[in-house]
Amino acid sequence: MKKLIPFLFLAHCVTAAFSQNARPSISVVGEAKMSVSPDQVVFTFEVVTADKDLSAAKRTNDTRSAKTFTVAKSLLLWVRSISKKRYM
Numbered sequence: 001m002k003k004l005i006p007f008l009f010l011a012h013c014v015t016a017a018f019s020q021n022a023r024p025s026i027s028v029v030g031e032a033k034m035s036v037s038p039d040q041v042v043f044t045f046e047v048v049t050a051d052k053d054l055s056a057a058k059r060t061n062d063t064r065s066a067k068t069f070t071v072a073k074s075l076l077l078w079v080r081s082i083s084k085k086r087y088m
Contacts, residue, residue, distance in 0.1 A: 043072065043076070047061055047064045047065045047068055048061075049064065050062035
């Protein structure tokens with residue numbers, strides 16, 4: 001009995017000490033997903049022309065490129081800006 005009373009007192013003190021540190025709290029965990037429509041599209045094509053005469057190949061390639069560019073521009077009516085990038 002003499003050992004039980006100090007043990008109960010010690011247990012009460014430890015319990016009281018832990019209960020003072022515990023503060024009421026709310027924990028929230030969440031996840032979000034967002035869907036957006038793309039605002040940029042990259043459309044790449046190339047026109048390849050082969051000819052023994054370089055100037056004839058360039059003229060033919062320029063004509064074909066212009067036609068392809070015109071068709072692409074007419075099909076993509078919703079595009080605000082369309083541009084050519086480079087020659088190779």
